Amino acid sequence: MTPDEPERDVLTLLQRRAAALVALRLRSVSVVIARLAGLVGEAHALGHSHADIHARLRAAGLGVSWNNYRAALVRARRRAARARISETASSDVIPGGVGGTVSSDVGAGPAASPAGTREPGASPVALLDALANAQRAASRDYATAARALARKPRSTPP
Known part of the structure; x- marks a missing residue:
């Protein structure tokens, strides 16, 4: 087992899940990226660049431009942060x-x-x-x- 295997596994898993979501023909590219946001964050935390992640998404059949990828990822992160904040606030109300x-x-x-x-x-x-x-x-x-x-x-x- 080489040190690169777990990192490659994350990218491979990301590509497989993206291909499965593309096969579902979801309503937009943003929905696919939102569902993959956690895995994208994990891959980035392991040291993969967003350019590599974007290339894997495109290889999986997701037709997304670089700008739309970044914008959808920012929106997904913002939505997740709001959900965490509202969960915390609703438990304190x-x-x-x-x-x-x-x-x-x-x-x-x-x-x-x-x-x-x-x-x-x-x-x-x-x-x-x-x-x-x-x-x-x-x-x-x-x-x-x-x-x-x-x-x-x-x-x-x-």
Whole structure:
């Protein structure tokens, strides 16, 4: 067994899985790359360049350009990071905090929660998540109102 065998095995496995996903005729190249993102990361961690990985994907029949490969990989990593963050944040959220005010959540320290249910460092994560949700909701509501105003006919003064 040579030192290069495990590394070659990862590239071979990547090529085989890519060929299997190509055979499934998934809706886009990005979906295939997203499903292979973990294996791509593992191959890169073993020292393989992204150019080598891209060449193996193309050899497996995946018709992806270099730019689309990089963009799809970045999107897949970002999506995975968001999923990990939302898992962490959802495990730290206080039940019943959806309808509460921000000031009550901010003022409530670890002593206000039931004993041992929340870590001291979890409060800022839940607060930032709630603020991000509120910001998305506010921007969505304003966008709807702005579109409704743009559709109204303008009245001219007599």
